[in-house]
Structures are given as C-alpha cells and as structure tokens.
Amino acid sequence: MAPDRLTSGEPIDETAALLATFRFAAVIGWRDFRASYRWYTYVGGWLVRVVAQAAFLASVGLLVGSESVAHRIAIGAACASAATGALLAIPMATRERALGTAGLLVVSPAGLVPSMLGRAVDRLVDGGLMSATALVAVFAYLPEVRLLHPSSLLLPVLAMAMAYSSTCLAMTLAGVALLWPDARNLLSASLTVPLTLLSGAVLPHELTGRLALLSHLLPLGNGVQGCRQLALGDAAGALLPLLAEVLVGSVWLVAAIGSLRVTQSWATRRAGLV
Template sequence: MASDRLASDGPIDEPASLFATFRFAAVISWRDFRALYRWYTYVGGWLVRVLAQAAFLASVGLLVGSESVAHRIAIGAACASAATGALLAIPLATMERALGTAAVLVVSPAGLVPSMLGRAVDRLVDGGVMSTTALVAVFAYLPEVQLLRPSSLLLPVFAVAMAYSSTCLAMTLAGAALLWPDARNLISSTLTVPLTLLSGAVLPHEPTGRLALVSHLLPLGNGIRGCRELALGHAAGALLPLLGELLVGSAWLVAAIGSLRVAQSWATRRAGLV
C-alpha cells in the first residue's frame, strides 16, 4: 500500500500531509528569522523603529492642537505596526526564486501553497510582537488609559489577529510577486500607506460612508476599532471587532490560497519560477 502511494503521480491532498509540509516550512521560517536577527538587533533596532513611527504619527495630532486626536492616532499607529512586519512576506516570498527552490516547490507533491504559507509564519509572529509592544507602550503612556486592567489582556490577542489578517493579505499579493519578482518591493512598499489610511489608523475621526465599508473589509480596520474600545475600558464592545478582524483575515487567507494556486498553475504551464 505504501509503495502504491509513493508511486502515485497525483499531488498530495491529504490534510495531514499538507499540514506536515506547512509545519516544516514554518520551522524553516523561524530559523531564517533567527539567522536574520539577534535579540539586541531586534529590540534595539526593529522595535525602536516601530515605536518611533507610532510616536511620529501621533505628533501629527499635537500639531493640530488636539490631544484626543493625537491619542487616537497613537493607538491606530500602534495597531498598524502589525502590518509593518507582515507585508515583508511579499519580498521574502520571492527569495525562493533567488535561491532556485521555487520551481522545486511547484512540482513537489504538496505544491506551492503549504510551503509559502508556512514560510510566512515568522511574519505573523513578528507583526504580533511589534504591535503588542507598541500597544502596551501607548497604553502605558496615555494618561486617560489604564494599562493595568483586565481588558488590556486582550491587547496581544488583537495584535496577533491584525498580524494574521495583514499576513494573509501579503500572501495574496505574494502570488503576483512570485510571477513578477521585479515588482516585489514596489508592491510591499506602496501598500503600506494606503492600508494605513484606508483602515482609519491615522485618521482624526472615524471613517464614514464608503471609507467605513472599506475599512471593515481590509486588515487592521476592525482591530483598530477594538483597541480603541479597549482604551476606553470596554472589553465587551471590543469582542465584535475582534471577531470581524479574524473573519477578514480568514477571507484573505482563502484569497491567498487562490492566488498561490494561480501562480503555481501559471508556472506549471509556462515552466516559470526558475
């Protein structure tokens, strides 16, 4: 029976086999992350950059003479930092082409999808850690927000949820970046500002009309609303936005799977990704 399975030319579609491939790729992503950073370079470099970015954006509110706007933007900027690391999944996905392993993944029994999604796990963790750190710093700094209360325990949950949805969005676009690797940095860099604006992270007021609908469908939007509810101590009011953020992330996960399958199909027909 085992030999028949090994001799089969069909792709592996058993959930256990696909999950094993995903898990192995996730381990590789963690090793790549450890090779890229040391604790002192991560804390003293990457995290400081994120906190400085949140402080800079919050200063915009102070320039217009409104502390409430500054505090609102500070929370939004801390949430948006979840996408900073997550969107790096787009250029990092094209490293498989540079290393010459993308074509091997395409023709492998498990296919391209579980490997690519597994390699993006470190981006999810990175985004969650950065957003959690920024949110805790903002909550500890703002005078009207109490960090030490039960509702603040949800901050890491929101951070991971926003990193999850942002990573799934990045992997959706990674399918295009795999086919056109020269556009990888252009895609990831030009996405940051529109995502930050359309999600309402740095807007002085809550988005309305069509912009409100867009913010509900994009990553970060629901999570930002939930974190602002937590800042007011409304843990119950933050649960619905948390659920919305997870649903948005799951929708983008489905889109990412479809995008990577299109990239694999295109590569198979045209002998690409080499």
C-alpha cells in the same frame, strides 16, 4: 523494522502530508528569522523603530493642540505596525525564486500553498509582536487608560489578529511577486500607506460612508476600532471588532490559497518558476 510507507501499499494521508509540509516550512522561516536578528538587534532596533513611529505620528495631534487626536493617532499607529512586518511576506516569498527552489516547490506533491504559507508564519509573529509592543507602550503612556487590567489581555490578541489579516493579504499578492519578482518591493511598499489610511489608523476622525465600509473589509480597520474601544475601557465593545478582524483575515487566507494555486498552475503550464 517498520515497513516503508512508500512500498507497503498503504495510502498516503494527503492532509497529514500538507500539514507536515506547512510545519517544516514554518520551522525554516523561523530559522531564517533567527539568522536575520539577534534579540538585542530586534529589541533595540526593530521594536524601538515602531514605538518611535507611533510617537512621531502622535506628535502631529499635539502640534494641532488636541490631546485626544494625539491619543487616537498613537493607538492607530501602534495598530498599523502589525502590517509593517506582515507585508514583508511579499518580498520574502520571492526568496525561493532567488535560491532556485521555487520550481521544485511547484512540481512537488504538496505544491506551493503549504510551503509559502508556512514560510509566512514568522511574518505573522513578527507583525503581532511589533504591534503588541507598540500598543502596550502607548497604553502605558496614556494617563486615562488602565493597562494593568484584565481587559488589557485583549491587546496582544488584537495585535495578532491584525497581523494575521495583514499576512494573508500579503500572501494573496505573493503569488504575483513570485511570477514577477521585480514587482515585489513595489507591491509591499505601495500597500503600506493606503492600508494605514483606509483603516483610519492615523486619521483624526472616523471614516464615513463607503470608506468606512472599505475599512471593515481590509486588514487593520476592525482591529483599530477594537483597540480604541479598549482605550475607552469598553472590553465588551472590542470583542466584535476582534471577531471581525479574524473573519477578514480568514477571507484573505482563502484568497491567498487561490492566488498561490493560480500561480502554481501558471508556472506549471509555462515553466515560469522552473
């Protein structure tokens, strides 16, 4: 029989322990997701909703008599759906508080960070799947776009990149929601419209000046530009926005880790989550 690691005197690999906690939390999040949806409710309800939303917003362009504006808004709305599922990570982070397990996570050796980030993986997958589905539907509708083209393989990659950056932004604010759970839905809902507008997703014209700079620093902005480049057949032009979107997501990931560590420190000192 192999000796017990806790009694053998061998040092514990902290990195491996953190990764194991992250993986376990991701599995729990996936099981929660499966408990909430069946494939037919997800496809017939959630995915139909995001496609219908893109079609509805695109109809605004048709009302003003501009087909190009309709196409532009349809692509942007499909991109913005990545944030719809991702921002739900904010209220879902407070589930641990409702279940009474948040305090245990705070005092655990791994802490809040790997557990909370692991639980948010299903939000990343959900947001990416929603956006990819809506983008494929929009690209299949647009007559001037060749969907069955190798460059179209970038669509799901861009969708996942936008979901990644949006999820990291959500987890940055999840620490606030853990300390003040009454603000969870306010934080999630109040972010959706500004994020969609500042990314230029549903605006008829390109953003300029400081707003354009801000759109590149927030989730969605670069991904929206990349998808519009793909619609124009410029696959090479979509690569830089893709890399920029991943970079923005990584910056927000660092911010999320810092936010959760501050939350843990605050809760440890004031017994806020115990």
